[in-house]
Amino acid sequence: MIVAVLNSKGGVGKTTTALNLAIGRALEGRRVLAVDGDRQGSLLAAIAQREGRTPAIASAQYTDGQVLRQQVGLAKSVYDDIVIDAGGRDNSCLRAAMLLADLVVIPFVPRAYDVWALEDMQELLAEGRCVKDIDAACFLTMADPRGADNQEAASQIPAGMRALAVMVGRRKAIAESAGQGMSMLEQPGRDGKAAAELGALVAAVFH
Template identity: 55%
Template sequence: MILTVGNTKGGVGKTTLALNIAIARALSGRDVWLIDGDRQGTAQTAIALRAESGRQPAIACAQYADGTTLRTQVQHQGKKFEDIVIDAGGRDSTALRAALVLSDVLLVPFAPRSLDVWALADICALIDEARSVRDGLKAYAVLNSADPGGSDNADAAAAVADYPQLVYLDTPIRRRKAIANAAGQGLSVLEASPKDAKASDELHALLSKLF
């Protein structure tokens, strides 16, 4: 499967989520390729830290911020891997557009904030374009860095109904220090010590919906 974690809006935690998904799939025995489609290269930096520490399983990672290069490399090398996770977006880029056409699944993380919800219109426009080129792209939205409580999560989730291109997954990933701390070491929250059971359960719930 080729899965893109992407959004035209920055600051939604897509890199941390892509990293967690890729590592979780590798931990389950899948041969995974993580592609960093962002010029900042944050995902690649995290994987480099993981490699330096000798953490297993090792994760194959490459950075292709140019859409043509990303598309060409996936077409040439993609069959070597069981799962490809692409971290793309933060803006409307050629890498994001290429990823959408290549992908089986798009996961759009968004925070429970009005600006994040309004910005879904931009990624939905790109979804329409991608589907006009290649049928079959499944697109999901998930709350990331969700609030521990209050009504904002429910209000944001309800607003996704205004965007028929997206299916809302009721598997929010809440804002937790364990997730950020693990990512800063090139780890999934599933590998964090001490273990955060709630964060792990949330990630497993999301993975069960995606795969």
């Protein structure tokens, strides 16, 4: 399965999401390729931190949309799952990943600017759907522990995107683990709630 973690707005947790999806599937015994389509190379750097750890996850970086399309097309016969992080802007990699994916996953933060930015993704999806049918699903990340902002943001998801019935909170442990190239799924005793949220995300995306 090819999953593209996309949002034309930065700072919404795309790389952390992609990393956790890749690790989650690798923990299930799947052969996983993590593809970094962002010039910053954050996902590639995170995977590099895993050297010597199991499960091992293959990684690659393609910052040109045509190259990404060609290389992922070749890789899909080798790997069970491919997770693509295309960065936080409308560019050739984002558009290529959108058309390659079996599922586009769109993380967003429960803030007005982030909800409004979903309209940009709605337009990009509409353009892509002129070429192929695209399954796109949103979920709240860095969600608030309390208050009405989460529910209000979730209620404003634009047409053309379905909502995943999961929510990942704003948790220090998730960010710290990602910085070490790890997932809370590998160390559930550190923060059980965070591990449960990420496990639910992996299940919602792949199962």
